[in-house]
Amino acid sequence: MTRTVLITGCSSGIGRESALRFQREGWNVIASMRTPADEKELVNLSNVICPALDVTQETTIRDAIAEGLHAFGNIDAVINNAGYGLIGPFEAFTADQINRQFQTDVLGLMAVTREILPHFRQRRSGLVINVASFAGRSIFPLYSVYHASKWAVEGFCDSLQYEVSSYGIQIKIIEPGLVKTEFWGRSTDRENRTGIKAYDKEARPVLDLIDNAAGLFATKPEDVADTIWNAANDGNNRLRYVVGVDAHTTLLARKVLTDKLYRGIMKTVFSPSSVSMLQKFSGKLQKMGNDAF
Numbered sequence: 001m002t003r004t005v006l007i008t009g010c011s012s013g014i015g016r017e018s019a020l021r022f023q024r025e026g027w028n029v030i031a032s033m034r035t036p037a038d039e040k041e042l043v044n045l046s047n048v049i050c051p052a053l054d055v056t057q058e059t060t061i062r063d064a065i066a067e068g069l070h071a072f073g074n075i076d077a078v079i080n081n082a083g084y085g086l087i088g089p090f091e092a093f094t095a096d097q098i099n100r101q102f103q104t105d106v107l108g109l110m111a112v113t114r115e116i117l118p119h120f121r122q123r124r125s126g127l128v129i130n131v132a133s134f135a136g137r138s139i140f141p142l143y144s145v146y147h148a149s150k151w152a153v154e155g156f157c158d159s160l161q162y163e164v165s166s167y168g169i170q171i172k173i174i175e176p177g178l179v180k181t182e183f184w185g186r187s188t189d190r191e192n193r194t195g196i197k198a199y200d201k202e203a204r205p206v207l208d209l210i211d212n213a214a215g216l217f218a219t220k221p222e223d224v225a226d227t228i229w230n231a232a233n234d235g236n237n238r239l240r241y242v243v244g245v246d247a248h249t250t251l252l253a254r255k256v257l258t259d260k261l262y263r264g265i266m267k268t269v270f271s272p273s274s275v276s277m278l279q280k281f282s283g284k285l286q287k288m289g290n291d292a293f
């Protein structure tokens with residue numbers, strides 16, 4: 001029987017590539033997004049529907065699941081992918097910015113999971129794949145709230161698997177490194193609280209570098225979709241899937257180094273002087289990055 005997957009955040013990036021991959025492989029795809037009226041490609045594919053789903057709006061989650069069940073009868077897997085990154089000095093975030101990061105990347109993911117669990121429990125089968133990040137088990141400067149959200153996702157998923165496994169439900173976590181998507185463009189939220197200038201000297205060069213160079217060595221969203229596809233089909237109980245050389249290296253460093261050493265390396269890498277050195281070569285790096293993709 002044809003299997004069905006529901007994916008959140010399919011308007012671009014990892015969610016979109018995953019929708020395309022599962023569709024190509026013959027699955028039914030509930031490719032949800034906030035504004036399906038703008039979608040031109042996915043809506044025209046066979047066995048794909050694009051319901052409106054904003055992970056911060058519970059009624060849209062319920063309606064999208066109902067629409068998917070009406071169209072395809074069952075849902076076998078959910079991919080919690082919707083998310084974005086809040087970047088900058090913590091003190092310069094507004095309360096709304098901090099809330100929205102958690103409402104989307106943490107509480108939104110929990111809300112979708114909670115809504116699908118009764119269906120999975122009833123069927124004694126189901127898979128929830130959560131797109132976290134290598135940022136969920138490692139640390140970089142100026143990502144405090146984003147890190148907190150992804151660490152929260154890791155803890156949530158790691159604990160949840162115990163209580164749902166006896167109902168035949170599996171929880172999996174995808175941990176990509178840097179991926180070349182809109183995450184580095186329109187999906188970046190920047191510090192917005194007025195009047196906080198204290199961090200400018202130290203933080204500005206690092207933020208400028210992130211603006212100019214983020215994604216240079218990034219993995220492609222298709223690679224992450226590949227890993228998600230494998231996670232959905234490998235038939236084993238593995239919990240975590242790391243994607244990208246940068247993610248593997250960083251997580252290994254985080255695992256084997258002491259806190260002190262890891263912190264020392266991060267401080268050096270993200271110091272204004274090494275940033276200015278990297279900026280010198282950023283034109284070359286940009287070209288290398290563009291050639292690679």
Ligand SMILES: NC(=O)c1ccc[n+]([C@@H]2O[C@H](COP(=O)([O-])OP(=O)(O)OC[C@H]3O[C@@H](n4cnc5c(N)ncnc54)[C@H](OP(=O)(O)O)[C@@H]3O)[C@@H](O)[C@H]2O)c1
Pocket residue numbers: 008009010011012013014015033034035053054055056081082083084085104108131132133134175176177178179180181182183184186187221
């Ligand atoms: N790119 C990276 O380097 C990277 C690395 C590690 C992990 N990740 C994670 O990968 C996931 C996907 O990001 P991406 O890289 O593919 O970026 P992306 O291209 O910007 O895609 C993000 C998607 O999330 C959607 N979204 C945002 N808020 C939403 C909400 N409230 N409800 C429903 N959908 C919402 C966006 O929809 P709209 O079009 O409506 O904004 C968009 O479809 C995120 O969870 C991100 O944290 C990304």
